[in-house]
Amino acid sequence: MKKLLAGLMIAAAMFSFGCGRNAEFGTVDMSKLEAEAPIVKTTQEDLTKKMNDLKVQMDKDMEGKSGEDAKKVAEDYSAKAKLVQSEAQNKLKSSLDSALNQVAKEKSLGAILDKRAVPQGGQDVTNDVIAKMK
Structure with missing residues (x-):
């Protein structure tokens, strides 16, 4: 999550420079943002819950399966997990971009x-x- 926010910050900073060549600039303490922004905590909690729910469901679907069937179920849930992670990242990126702008x-x-x-x-x-991150 920390690497994601740092990467998003750099991308947003580059975008902001293009929006006007003002000599004034701001700085953000990303460690403080990660620790204090409520959306970061709720997004992490939501991600953890969804990943745990996926694991429980996958374990249930794996019962009695082996070989290719088990491999297909595992691949299916891996794709679902990546989608859940991507949604969480997009939510944070959108919130950070909006707040920065x-x-x-x-x-x-x-x-x-x-x-x-x-x-x-x-x-x-x-x-x-x-304060602006929602």
Whole structure:
């Protein structure tokens, strides 16, 4: 989840730069965002529940199967698990992108960057982004 959010942040920052060459930029503490944004926690909880439910259902469907039948069931559930993970990632990406764009617009920032990638400067907008993530 952490790698996903960091990657999304970089992609969003690049997008934000194209929306105006303002010298002002913001920074976001991704560690704090991951720890405090309610949507991250609820998405992780939802993902864990869905994955556990899939595992229970797969175990049920595997009963009495072996060989090719078992392999087909496992492949089926692997595809379902990937879809569930993709949906969770898309939900977080959408929320983060929307929050970053809103904060950048409200504060007239040319970009919002990951705080770890900025040696100095920038306006910390972490709390604003957390508040906007839905």
